Amino acid sequence: MTLYSKIIGTGSYLPAKRVSNGDLTEQLAAKGIETSDEWIVSRSGISNRHYAAPDELSSDLAVAAARKALEMAGKHPEEIDLVIVASSTPDFHGSFPSTACIVQRKLGMHNNSAAFDVQAVCSGFVYAVSVADAFIKSGAHKNVLVIGAEVFSRILDFNDRTTCVLFGDGAGAIVLTASEEPGILACKLHADGRYSDILSVPGTLAGGAIxxxxxxxxxxxxxFKLAVTVLEQVANEVLEHAHMTAGQLDWLVPHQANIRIMKSTAKKLGLPLDKMVVTVDQHGNTSAASIPLALDIAMRDGRIKAGDNVMMEGVGGGFTWGAVLVRM
Structure with missing residues (x-):
């Protein structure tokens, strides 16, 4: 019997504070930094984003998204035997204890399930799904909760308009389970550390200070230059591995980084734009949370249906990139 991992539940969460381009423009103007709604939209496609409250941590966002995914999947937290959290903004400096362990505690999971974090920045969710898929196919785990959760607003320099306007906070989650029916059809991951300096948080913790x-x-x-190249390449790699063509895709759910990158990828794959799920306009770039957030929204509004072939792909600091092809 061939064993597959199948998505049976999705969930997402956005913090209550919604920040429009107008709100951000006003905030930056007070610092003497000029920007505008037109400038932001024309370069990124972003109109709004959400920021976590001062007392909200990545684990809080993750738990809220996880509860919705578990509810859709019809699973109790105790039935989950592995928790993987993808995040570049973990609850603690030094990244331990892992955010996944904190999520496990907050969900009331005390059944000795494994839990760990994955760090691949904006590619983190794709990396985490690939790891979960391998664990399920090996027989090591049966029900896996995969979460992308970020509070990027905490690491933004609001004196730099080229970056601070792009990012937002949020979380998305899926439940994967062992299945005899095809679910995840193919995964492919890449990294190239030669480009580690083009997207980073270049600080280290030493002596209690940064x-x-x-x-x-x-x-x-x-x-931008690297992303538009590698996203097309990895999408075609995954399709080839699954013995499929782009024409067989029902939906493209890319990392929601920049509408120009997203449109370029769809065009290179020969996909009409109405087959691409877009949330970047309302959420901004939520890093590892962006793909599961977009997936959950498209699942709940009825666009993505059972049996649809869905391509999820992302790029992130490291430099990392990857893609996952899924039959829902």
Whole structure:
């Protein structure tokens, strides 16, 4: 019997505070930094984003998304035997205890399920899904909760308009289970550390203080150039592995980084734009949370249906990238 991992539940959560381009423009103007709604939209496609409350941590966002995914899946937390959280903004400096362990505690899971974090920045969710898929296919785990959760607003330099306007906070989650029916059809992951300096938070914790910068740095043109190349390549790799063509895709759910990158990817794959799920306009770039957030929204509004072939792909700091092809 061939064993597959299948998505049986999705969930998402956005913090209550919604920040429009107008709100952000006003905030930056008070610092003497000029920007506008037109400038932000034309470069990124972003109109709004959400920011976590001061007392909200990545684990809080993750738990809210996880509860919705578990409810859709019809699973109790105790039935989950592995929790994987993808995040670049974990609850604690030094990344331990892992955010996944904190999520496990907050969900009331005390059944000795395994729990760990994955760090691949904006590719983190794709990486985490690939790991979960391998565990399920090996027989090591049966029900896996995979979460992407971020509070990027905490690492933004609001004196740098080229980055602070792009990112937001949020969480998305899926429940994967062992199945005899095809679910995840193919996965492919890549990384190239030669480009580690084009997207980073170049600070280290030493002696109880940050050495370097604790703010996100991005070389926008370099990231754009690399992203539009590798996203097409990895999508075609996954399709080839699954013995499928782009014409057989029902939906493309890309990392919601920049509408120009997203449209370029769809065009190169020969996909009409109405087959691409877009949430970047309302959420901004939520890093590892962006793909599961978009997936959940499209599931709940009825666009994505059982049996649909869905391509999920992302790029992130490291430089990392990857894709997962799923039959829902």
């Amino acid at each position: 050495a370097g910068s604790a703010f996100l740095y991005m070389d926008g043109p370099a990231v």
